[in-house]
Structure formats: structure tokens, C-alpha cells
Amino acid sequence: MDPVRIIEIKESVFADNDAEAERIRGELKKEKTFLLNLMSSPGSGKTTTLLKTVEQLKDRLRIGIMEADIDSAVDAQIMAGTGVRTIQLHTGGMCHLDAGMTEQGLKELGTDDLDLAILENVGNLVCPAEFDTGAVKNAMILSVPEGHDKPLKYPLIFTVCDVLLINKIDVLPYFDFDMEKVIESAHMRNPALKIFPVSAKTGEGIEAWTEWLYQAVAEWKGEN
């Protein structure tokens, strides 16, 4: 296996991040490429969930992955094992990606032959939520061991996301995690939030999520 390409991305120079994000979405629309921005805490299972997502969809969609981390290429090496085009973005200590930083990644990845580009954002529930990356949809993962109080403590990320994956449901018996309470408080933050309980480890619930994603990509490409 070839070593994964590591891109050192630079701080963004654009004053108006929202305008830049809209411009990126406009270009992706022309290319018929869907960009998903995936956010979560460190260790909630973003990479394992992505692996399962790619397994389910790689025969039906042309997929490219950008793994963003402050350091290391651990995740990109794992993802590259799936055979989909993968690059590692290093943020140089920055805790999030904005639109300009995302665009540097998209250019390095190459998107004109992709149906679906996925950005695995830096593990953090705070800063990534503050920046529109230019993604068509935002998804977040909350894992069972993190606890059901997170929509109360980290309101913004639940507000800006379209989809919430509640991961690691295979360990529900070992944690005091109130599924009804988390769904209720997440919907209080964002009534339109789509919620999928999943286990990336066992595969439970993954198909419902990947079907939703497949439909969202098809809509973006104008096929529905």
C-alpha cells in the first residue's frame, strides 16, 4: 500500500467565511459532487463509522475521503485500506476547518470525478460547529459512552447538523445512557435533526444511515 499523502493546510485568508462556503457549494453543485462534513468528539468512532459507510456505498458511489487531524496519519492509513481515494489534512494545531481550509483539501483530493466527498473534521464538539465548511450536509456522531447530556452542554453543534448518529449502541447495557432523553434534548436544539442509532462495530443501524446519505447525494446530483 502506498503511503497516504499528507497535506499541510494553511490558515484561511478569507474574511467572509460564509460567502466562501457558499461559493464552494456552488462549485460542488456544478460538479455534481456532494460534500459531507462529519464532526464529533475525539474517540466517538468517526473513522470506524466512515469505514462501514464506505463499505456500504463504494459500489454505488465514487467516494473520496479527507481525514483532518492536528497530527498523525492514523485515520487516513486505515481509510486507504478500503481502496477509496484518501488524503490526510494536517491543520497545524488548529481545532477546526473553515471553508478556505476545506477548499485546499478539496483541491488536493480532486473532486470532479467524485459523487461523494467526505471531510472527517478534527475531533471537537465546539470549534468545528462554528465554521461553515462549504459542505452540503453536516453530520455528527455522539457515542453512548459520552453520555446523554451533550445536547445541553454543546448546543451549537446539534443546531448546525442535519444528521446525528448515536454510535456504540452495542455497549448500551454497560452505560447509564438514556436514549429517549438524548433524542428529546437533541430535537429541542434542532427539530429537523435526523437521528440514527448505530453500532459501527457490529454494523447495526448502518444501512438506514447510508440509505439516507445515498438519497441525499442523489438529490444533490438532481437524479431524484
Added chain:
Amino acid sequence: MDPVRIIEIKESVFADNDAEAERIRGELKKEKTFLLNLMSSPGSGKTTTLLKTVEQLKDRLRIGIMEADIDSAVDAQIMAGTGVRTIQLHTGGMCHLDAGMTEQGLKELGTDDLDLAILENVGNLVCPAEFDTGAVKNAMILSVPEGHDKPLKYPLIFTVCDVLLINKIDVLPYFDFDMEKVIESAHMRNPALKIFPVSAKTGEGIEAWTEWLYQAVAEWKGEN
């Protein structure tokens, strides 16, 4: 139980955070108050670990707690149940506390009659590590479900911390977590890092950690 006092802290006005942090430490030294800065990801068990820590030490030390969150007073309400003086700091969306922000909290808490003040920082492995709060020691929690690759992905926080608590060891059988590997890679980042495997839920390992903390407080107060 009285409602917990919530303090809205303001962005810091100090240009030189490190100098400000040194000044705070100097004042704490005069007061013989030890400040511990506790950091981790969201959901790693900071509050439960603090509860056990306070239970172990509250008869031997006069303790005060500052719970920092972007929103909610969930943690402060839980902590206040221990009977120790507790205030909730709201960061107004900010992902960390710097020295100036911490000092606002210390003033509201009142420290001259305390042996040990504990700041539970915002749940985040990135930004809090970048700011010296004025604490005498920095501690972090990594929980088993987060995975053993975190010292590779979030290098700075492992470098700036004096203590690493590896929490939720009660669920080790249900996760692929390599304890030797995490200890090795954490020590690669920081050879002096003290590491305590604990379960805040069952209490396992908590005494070793609280004894270390008790000794550190005694040293700071000049009793050793």
C-alpha cells in the same frame, strides 16, 4: 439546595497570557491555594471523577470547584450535591479558558479559605491545551471508549499535562483498548507524565490519584 451560581465570564483582555498565568500562580502561592486544571474530551467522565476525588479529599482539604461549560449548569448542580463550594462558569461559546478568564472565576469562587481549587475546563482536547490558566498542575482524562490512539492525534494536551487519568477501566473488556500502547505513546509525548488507570464509576484506582493530588497540594502549601 440553593440554585448554583452561574457566572458569565468575559473574553480576556490580557495580551500576554503566560505572564498573567504566572501572576495568578504567584497570588495562589501566597494564599496557599492549589489550582488544578482538569481537561478532557466531552464525555470522558470529568464530573464523575471529580465527584469521587472530592469524596476522598473533602475531609482533609478545603475544596472549591469551578465548572466551565459553554452552556447549562448540569455539572455544577451535580457537584454542589457534595457540599463543596461550586460555581458554574459560562464561556459564552468559547472553547477554552485562558488565565484572565480563569481569574474571573477564581474571584467569584473566593480562594483565600481554600486549600484546593479545581477548574473543570470545557470538554475539548485541543484549545484548552493551548492556554496556561495559572493552574499549579494540569490533569487530563482519557477514557477507554475514546481509544488508545489519542496521544498520536492530540499531541499538545499530553505534553502540557502533569497527570493522565485513564478512566472507565471497568469497561475495558468491551473495547479494543491497548493500555500498554497508550501508556507508551503518552510517555513518548511527555516522559514525566504520571498515569493513573481509574474507574470513576466503581472507584478503582481513585485512591492512588487522590493521594498524589493530596501530596501535590501539601507540597505547594509548603507542608512537605
